Amino acid sequence: MLDAVKRPPGVLGNPPEPAGDDLSDDDFQQALYLCYEVGYAGFAGVSTDWANEPSLVALRRRLSERFLAGLTTGLDPLPEGRDIPARLEAMISADDSPSAADYLLHHGTQDQIRELLVHRSAYLLKEADPHTRVVAWLRGRPKAALVEILADEYGGGRVERMHAELYARSLRALGMDCRENAYLAELPGVTLATANLTSALCDRPCWRGALLGHLAVTEMTSSGANRRYGATLRRMGLGHPDVTDYFDEHVAADAVHDVVAAHDMAGSFARSEPDLAESVLRGAQLLLRVEGAFARHVIASWANGHSSLRARSSPAADTSRTDS
Ligand SMILES: [Fe+2]
Ligand SMILES: [Fe+2]
Incomplete structure (x- = not known):
């Protein structure tokens, strides 16, 4: 390819x-x-x-x-009930996947948190870009809620507060490569699957319900994970604001996005398009599945004393953008 x-x-x-x-x-x-x-x-x-x-x-x-x-093969039955936010909460509570954020907070090394940042660079250096195309496929309250979230992701119009820019600044402050796709050759399939699922659900209007469930659970779980990443960096003496700003921003922003995404976006969408209510919950389930596989991979690698990244096989595969 x-x-x-x-x-x-x-x-x-x-x-x-x-x-x-x-x-x-x-x-x-x-x-x-x-x-x-x-x-x-x-x-x-x-x-x-x-x-x-x-x-x-x-x-x-x-x-x-x-x-x-x-x-979507072999997924668990969906939790019962009519209230979408409560059913999303139930799915998050029932998820027994391990947490990379927990592992790093308690056992992680500097090399491992750097690996985590490499894994997440596939999506976070273009954070929210896939979701923008979904705006056109929504009407009314869910559309307004998605735009409210996206406005924050893009820094409310301030380039220096755009989340992708904050992420690039974290990488730079750690002496890492902040060009998009600079690390692509090192990313295993289980990492790319997390980015690909987002892209897939943002690629076709028929999957818009699933995308909203996927985004809602992302927002509902993000604040806690980012608090732990920030604490991990500070524990390691890497607490300079240029490094931690991205994570601190998400502790605050996603505590608000959590409610907007679950109630105003996913909940109101399911009420306005009841035929797609199940799809909202399936999207949440798919997110939990790919994130669970990712967390199991990185934790098993680290616990066994290995890198969670692929060895760079070929210097010829330079896929980075050079203009950022
Ligand atoms: Fe964000
Ligand atoms: Fe957010």
């Missing part, structure tokens, strides 16, 4: 489709990630016209449908 998209846009031909367990398969998730990534700000040396190339669109659709089909 990398070789293909470095050419001028044209027919992809029949790229071999990776086999194996889609959720953790590095090749599968990288291929799908690249299919989405050409539709965001893009890569150095890669034409953004690839985003509309029919053969790439067709491949993206095939891979994303396969990914979501695998991910």
Whole structure:
């Protein structure tokens, strides 16, 4: 895929489709990630016209449908009840996945928190960009609630407060590479799956309900996790505001987004489009599933004394953007 998209846009031909367990398969998730990534700000040396190339669109659709089909297999029954915020809360409480934030707070090393920042860079350096396209697919109160959240994600119009900018500043302050996709070659499939799920649910109007459930649970769980990441950095003597601002901002902002997302966005959407109420809860379930797999992977790697990243295999695969 990398070789293909470095050419001028044209027919992809029949790229071999990776086999194996889609959720953790590095090749599968990288291929799908690249299919989405050409539709965001893009890569150095890669034409953004690839985003509309029919053969790439067709491949993206095939891979994303396969990914979501695998991910929705064997899900638990949904919690009973009519109230969407309460049912989302019940799903979060019932989730018994381990927490990377807890692990890092109690056992983490500097190398491990840096790894965590590398993993999260795939999404957080473009935080909220996938969700902007969903705005057009909503009406009324859920639309206003989503826009309220997105306005904060974009710093209320102040570039220095944009969450993606805050994240880049954290990386820079730690001496890390803050260019988008600089670390792509090191990201395992289980990490890219978290970014790909967001992109997938933001890619088609029919999945908008699932995206709202996914975003609601992201917001409902973010404040606590970011508080622990901030505390971990301070425990390690990395408490400079340039490093911790991103995390501190989310402790405050997501305590508000939590309520807006659960009630005004997901809850009012389910009332206005009752046929998609189940889909809201399924989206939340998919988020918990990919995040659980991610947390299990990083914690198992660290507990066994390994890196949770892939070894960089080839220096030729420079996918970073150079203009940021
Ligand atoms: Fe944010
Ligand atoms: Fe938020």
